[in-house]
Amino acid sequence: MLRSGCLWLLRRRPPAAGVAVKNFGLRKVASGVSTPGSTSPRALNIFDRDLKRKQKNWAARQPEPMKFDYLREEVGSRIADRVYDITRNFSLALDVGCGRGYIAQHLNKETVGKFFQVDIAENALKNILEMEIPTVSVIADEEFLPFRENTFDLVVSSLSLHWVNDLPRALEQIHYVLKPDGVFIGAMFGGDTLYELRCSLQLAETEREGGFSPHVSPFTAVNDLGHLLGRAGFNTLTVDTDEIQVNYPGMFELMEDLQGMGESNCAWNRKALLHRDTMLAAAAVYREMYRNEDGSVPATYQIYYMIGWKYHDSQARPAERGSATVSFGDLGKINKLMSQEKKSQ
Amino acid sequence: MSGNGAVWGRVRGRLRAFPEHLAACGAEAAAYGRCVQASTAPGGRLTKDLCAQEFEALRSCFAAAAKKTLRGGL
Numbered sequence: 001m002l003r004s005g006c007l008w009l010l011r012r013r014p015p016a017a018g019v020a021v022k023n024f025g026l027r028k029v030a031s032g033v034s035t036p037g038s039t040s041p042r043a044l045n046i047f048d049r050d051l052k053r054k055q056k057n058w059a060a061r062q063p064e065p066m067k068f069d070y071l072r073e074e075v076g077s078r079i080a081d082r083v084y085d086i087t088r089n090f091s092l093a094l095d096v097g098c099g100r101g102y103i104a105q106h107l108n109k110e111t112v113g114k115f116f117q118v119d120i121a122e123n124a125l126k127n128i129l130e131m132e133i134p135t136v137s138v139i140a141d142e143e144f145l146p147f148r149e150n151t152f153d154l155v156v157s158s159l160s161l162h163w164v165n166d167l168p169r170a171l172e173q174i175h176y177v178l179k180p181d182g183v184f185i186g187a188m189f190g191g192d193t194l195y196e197l198r199c200s201l202q203l204a205e206t207e208r209e210g211g212f213s214p215h216v217s218p219f220t221a222v223n224d225l226g227h228l229l230g231r232a233g234f235n236t237l238t239v240d241t242d243e244i245q246v247n248y249p250g251m252f253e254l255m256e257d258l259q260g261m262g263e264s265n266c267a268w269n270r271k272a273l274l275h276r277d278t279m280l281a282a283a284a285v286y287r288e289m290y291r292n293e294d295g296s297v298p299a300t301y302q303i304y305y306m307i308g309w310k311y312h313d314s315q316a317r318p319a320e321r322g323s324a325t326v327s328f329g330d331l332g333k334i335n336k337l338m339s340q341e342k343k344s345q
Numbered sequence: 346m347s348g349n350g351a352v353w354g355r356v357r358g359r360l361r362a363f364p365e366h367l368a369a370c371g372a373e374a375a376a377y378g379r380c381v382q383a384s385t386a387p388g389g390r391l392t393k394d395l396c397a398q399e400f401e402a403l404r405s406c407f408a409a410a411a412k413k414t415l416r417g418g419l
Contacts, residue, residue, distance in 0.1 A: 203381050210393035250364045283367055288378020
């Protein structure tokens with residue numbers, strides 16, 4: 001007979017948390033002023049970064065890493081689109097949490113002169129994808145970027161900030177290494193990601209075991225993201241959300257793919273075991289509650305794309321109060337005003 | 346994964362057969378899923394072992410499918 005399967009890769013087992021978590025699925029943002037280079041006053045320690053590094057190394061060492069790359073490739077290409085939308089060429093760019101370099105392979109040498117790839121997992125950097133831009137690979141944590149102030153014209157980050165413990169500090173670090181008039185384009189998983197998996201596991205665990213513990217990590221809400229970027233010092237923010245739905249044959253395939261992507265749970269409060277009864281029950285619930293017509297089950301990935309600029313004098317600023325020369329009330333007569341101007345010229 | 350990963354490989358191999366066995370028990374799985382889903386309707390409360398009967402049916406079907414593959418395969 002099968003032993004209870006331990007689905008998530010573990011190194012150390014924290015004290016089991018079988019208690020329901022309040023505000024399930026939402027991450028609380030620490031408030032208070034913080035200076036770059038110091039941790040926030042109530043710094044959160046949610047994720048075991050050491051374990052995350054080991055998981056990413058393991059995932060990168062798998063025989064076919066490209067099998068699980070589809071999501072990252074897609075988001076990487078969408079970020080590259082956003083980089084192209086900015087009609088500027090960047091001489092020095094940084095990719096935070098690059099994985100195998102999904103963004104850089106879509107960009108060309110004219111847009112970006114040199115690329116610094118930063119990731120915590122060395123195996124991912126060893127398997128970096130082919131690209132025409134010269135790159136330098138650096139092993140560093142997203143929260144402790146080893147670069148000087150005002151170094152980069154462009155910083156991109158694709159789907160790695162959701163494992164960062166102190167997100168305000170990570171964003172501040174990114175702001176710090178950016179040159180004035182530099183831009184940060186990031187993508188991270190958002191609130192509704194994998195809600196089907198979360199709900200199925202929750203229901204199944206409640207029915208089978210009498211309580212549930214979080215199996216899907218907490219994601220940032222979109223309002224918090226705007227505040228975080230503003231607090232980090234970014235200007236002219238843009239946050240938009242995108243939903244990618246991927247269909248899987250069943251829940252087990254989804255979980256296997258998540259593990260292959262290096263997205264296994266590494267929160268300190270994770271439960272050490274997922275009983276096979278619970279897994280079976282959750283798979284049945286998932287299929288019944290969420291399946292598509294053709295029998296596959298969907299998994300939703302909600303991606304938040306954010307763009308933030310570092311302040312520079314040349315950037316447009318809101319005009320002074322009271323400096324208006326035309327009134328909004330005259331908007332209806334704008335044709336008349338414009339023809340009057342033409343006549344007077 | 347320590348050593349040569351033999352144990353882990355075996356466990357994962359069994360785990361990979363789960364979807365197959367589950368596919369053989371579609372009716373029982375659907376019954377269990379419906380029972381749990383019904384409890385999420387307004388007014389319902391999900392407690393431990395609310396759908397124990399349906400789950401037992403699913404579990405025995407699953408174990409039968411697993412045994413069959415074990416004997417049939419190899």
